[in-house]
Amino acid sequence: MILQQVLLSSLLFPIASALGACYHPGPAFPPIDHILNKTQISRLAPKLNEVVQKVLRNPEDWTTNLTSFAVLVTSGEDTVWDYYHTAPILGDYTDSKATNVTENTAFRIASCSKSFTVYAILIENRINLEDPVTKYIPELLEGRDEDFIFGKSLQVAWDQITIRALASQLAGISRHGGMSDLAVSADEVPDPIAMGFPPVDDAALAPCMKNSKDRGCSSEEVVELARDQTLIFAPNDQSTYSNAAFSILGIVLERVTGKTYDQVLRSSILGPLDMKHTYTTKPKDSKGVIPYGPNDWAQNLKADTPSGGIYTSVGDLGKYLRSILISKLIPQAKRNAWYKPHSYGPGAKGSGYGMPWEMFRTSKVTPDGRAIDVITKGGALTAYYSTIVLLPEFGLAFTALVAGNPSALMDVREKVLAALVPAAEQLIREEMRIVFAGLWASASHWNGDPILNWSLKIEVDEAGPGLIVKDWISNGTDFMKIYGKLHGMPEDNSKWSARLLPTRIYPEFTGPLRGEPYQNSAWRLAAVEKQDPDKADRVFEDYCFADVDGLIYSGLSIEEFFILKLPREPTGHMEAAWAKNSGLRTVWRRVEDGEGRRLKFHGEEDHYERYGMAQMPMFG
Ligand SMILES: *[C@@H]1O[C@H](CO)[C@@H](O)[C@H](O)[C@H]1NC(C)=O
Ligand SMILES: *[C@@H]1O[C@H](CO)[C@@H](O)[C@H](O)[C@H]1NC(C)=O
Ligand SMILES: *[C@@H]1O[C@H](CO)[C@@H](O)[C@H](O)[C@H]1NC(C)=O
Numbered sequence: 061m062i063l064q065q066v067l068l069s070s071l072l073f074p075i076a077s078a079l080g081a082c083y084h085p086g087p088a089f090p091p092i093d094h095i096l097n098k099t100q101i102s103r104l105a106p107k108l109n110e111v112v113q114k115v116l117r118n119p120e121d122w123t124t125n126l127t128s129f130a131v132l133v134t135s136g137e138d139t140v141w142d143y144y145h146t147a148p149i150l151g152d153y154t155d156s157k158a159t160n161v162t163e164n165t166a167f168r169i170a171s172c173s174k175s176f177t178v179y180a181i182l183i184e185n186r187i188n189l190e191d192p193v194t195k196y197i198p199e200l201l202e203g204r205d206e207d208f209i210f211g212k213s214l215q216v217a218w219d220q221i222t223i224r225a226l227a228s229q230l231a232g233i234s235r236h237g238g239m240s241d242l243a244v245s246a247d248e249v250p251d252p253i254a255m256g257f258p259p260v261d262d263a264a265l266a267p268c269m270k271n272s273k274d275r276g277c278s279s280e281e282v283v284e285l286a287r288d289q290t291l292i293f294a295p296n297d298q299s300t301y302s303n304a305a306f307s308i309l310g311i312v313l314e315r316v317t318g319k320t321y322d323q324v325l326r327s328s329i330l331g332p333l334d335m336k337h338t339y340t341t342k343p344k345d346s347k348g349v350i351p352y353g354p355n356d357w358a359q360n361l362k363a364d365t366p367s368g369g370i371y372t373s374v375g376d377l378g379k380y381l382r383s384i385l386i387s388k389l390i391p392q393a394k395r396n397a398w399y400k401p402h403s404y405g406p407g408a409k410g411s412g413y414g415m416p417w418e419m420f421r422t423s424k425v426t427p428d429g430r431a432i433d434v435i436t437k438g439g440a441l442t443a444y445y446s447t448i449v450l451l452p453e454f455g456l457a458f459t460a461l462v463a464g465n466p467s468a469l470m471d472v473r474e475k476v477l478a479a480l481v482p483a484a485e486q487l488i489r490e491e492m493r494i495v496f497a498g499l500w501a502s503a504s505h506w507n508g509d510p511i512l513n514w515s516l517k518i519e520v521d522e523a524g525p526g527l528i529v530k531d532w533i534s535n536g537t538d539f540m541k542i543y544g545k546l547h548g549m550p551e552d553n554s555k556w557s558a559r560l561l562p563t564r565i566y567p568e569f570t571g572p573l574r575g576e577p578y579q580n581s582a583w584r585l586a587a588v589e590k591q592d593p594d595k596a597d598r599v600f601e602d603y604c605f606a607d608v609d610g611l612i613y614s615g616l617s618i619e620e621f622f623i624l625k626l627p628r629e630p631t632g633h634m635e636a637a638w639a640k641n642s643g644l645r646t647v648w649r650r651v652e653d654g655e656g657r658r659l660k661f662h663g664e665e666d667h668y669e670r671y672g673m674a675q676m677p678m679f680g
């Protein structure tokens with residue numbers, strides 16, 4: 061880019077678009093439910109079956125005879141695929157008989173419980189996330205035992221810790237409340253003194269920690285333990301995982317609602333989503349799966365349940381994840397905020413904590429190498445391992461629950477994700493080509509009587525994300541050239557492309573349709589430069605910020621597109637039929653599909669006869 065252009069651009073346009081380097085501005089596609097119907101999405105199932113069969117034939121570091129698992133993939137609408145494996149050798153069922161694992165089988169989900177606690181806080185909508193936790197639990201500020209030699213300066217300043225900091229692992233408090241102490245961990249430390257630990261007075265242990273067989277602290281004990289916590293990091297400085305934070309959030313929820321944690325979950329989540337196989341205390345053994353060997357099936361986590369105590373099934377988690385994907389229980393704006401990270405992981409490029417999400421970005425699963433957000437939560441209790449995973453860009457989510465060996469969880473989640481994303485993307489790309497690609501022209505062209513030379517050619521980019529506008533002629537000028545120039549793109553148009561980015565906004569259509577089904581969607585065009593391989597290792601190649609909609613013509617954006625889908629004749633298949641560009645005051649009609657076949661849509665003669673193309677009302 062020559063200097064003169066940079067100066068011009070920085071004057072006219074936001075600086076990031078002139079100086080930044082975003083080669084893959086996402087998202088590439090609308091979520092899967094907006095592109096494919098249920099039957100089409102079900103084509104993912106054979107691929108996933110294949111993958112899981114491979115895992116079972118060749119498990120990585122675990123054996124199928126001792127480990128059971130359940131895995132389920134869902135879109136915003138419905139389950140896409142599920143699979144169940146019951147270990148032939150199970151553990152001890154004491155109050156009822158073992159059953160095979162199904163979508164209703166309860167596993168312990170351990171720390172995935174934390175997401176239920178945050179979800180309930182968001183749904184209840186009575187707790188200001190910016191409030192200090194001491195607004196709800198003032199006792200946290202009461203005096204503490206001062207028996208640490210260096211302890212004073214490390215006292216936790218509870219009044220500086222907000223609900224948000226607790227929920228996003230930024231409180232800087234200790235990992236454990238009353239859940240873990242080596243002095244009473246007979247499995248790991250059977251003989252402390254012989255192993256080199258000093259003798260201790262067990263008065264230093266919280267009362268609820270003393271009986272290692274029936275551990276589990278009450279709310280009072282959780283608060284007492286919290287009061288005696290030593291600070292790890294200053295609040296909101298460095299993130300670090302804390303179980304204790306979520307036990308405290310559970311108490312906040314109980315106090316604000318005047319209900320027990322179990323009652324809060326039932327009224328806010330389990331009832332509205334009809335989740336009938338979710339429990340906060342151990343159900344009958346036959347309702348779950350108990351693995352062979354030591355396990356925490358029967359462990360009552362008491363006041364630490366909001367941090368790790370829930371039992372649930374993949375069927376129920378499917379409902380749970382769908383409700384998040386379609387923001388069924390909280391407003392969309394709030395759900396969108398919930399999807400965001402609050403801090404980077406230490407040293408990690410693209411990992412960070414949300415509330416309580418463990419999020420990362422990966423470019424290993426997309427065919428074009430673009431990064432996608434993977435929003436997860438994982439959980440582990442002895443012999444129970446779990447994960448929930450949301451892929452907002454795809455509108456897909458999955459969960460895997462394991463009873464047995466932790467390697468099974470790592471094996472299944474890795475292979476399911478690595479297969480799911482490319483398979484979903486392939487289906488989406490195929491359908492995008494059918495639905496959007498082709499030649500778009502003014503009505504006169506369509507009528508075989510060209511008055512204005514005014515057209516668009518849209519393609520699905522095989523080498524990059526999403527839709528690209530290939531040719532763009534506006535009243536006889538090569539507008540693509542103009543558009544690139546206005547964005548300071550290279551003259552050589554093989555070095556950049558004009559991408560249509562889905563906004564995930566679906567406006568009502570206000571034009572003349574007589575009851576025909578339609579889908580209207582808003583898009584933004586962006587000029588995207590290809591990466592120069594010679595510059596790929598420069599530091600500022602990592603500097604990338606979204607900055608769309610820079611070109612306004614007489615008050616309206618020339619990068620704002622609306623695309624209206626209508627039923628194509630004779631199949632009734634919903635395909636893009638009309639497009640509008642606001643700034644250019646232009647409406648196009650899709651005249652040929654990607655294969656060059658002429659298109660006809662339900663009811664379109666009426667539009668033409670009644671309104672003519674030129675008078676086609678602006679829509680959006
Ligand atoms: C889903 O879309 C396919 C492909 O367009 C079509 O053949 C099928 O009838 C549709 N199915 C449903 C249930 O709408
Ligand atoms: C489970 O399978 C593995 C390998 O297939 C075998 O070595 C092991 O003995 C089996 N365990 C039991 C308890 O049968
Ligand atoms: C579990 O499934 C296996 C294999 O399909 C079957 O042989 C067995 O009878 C089932 N057990 C129960 C308790 O349903």
Ligand SMILES: *[C@@H]1O[C@H](CO)[C@@H](O)[C@H](O)[C@H]1NC(C)=O
Nearest residue numbers: 512513514534535536537644
């Ligand atoms: C198209 O271009 C011609 C010639 O420059 C101009 O007179 C006319 O106003 C333009 N029409 C539209 C609709 O832009």
Ligand SMILES: *[C@@H]1O[C@H](CO)[C@@H](O)[C@H](O)[C@H]1NC(C)=O
Nearest residue numbers: 510513514533535536537538
């Ligand atoms: C339309 O305009 C383009 C770009 O100026 C030009 O190449 C093409 O020949 C024109 N087509 C017609 C039918 O006038």
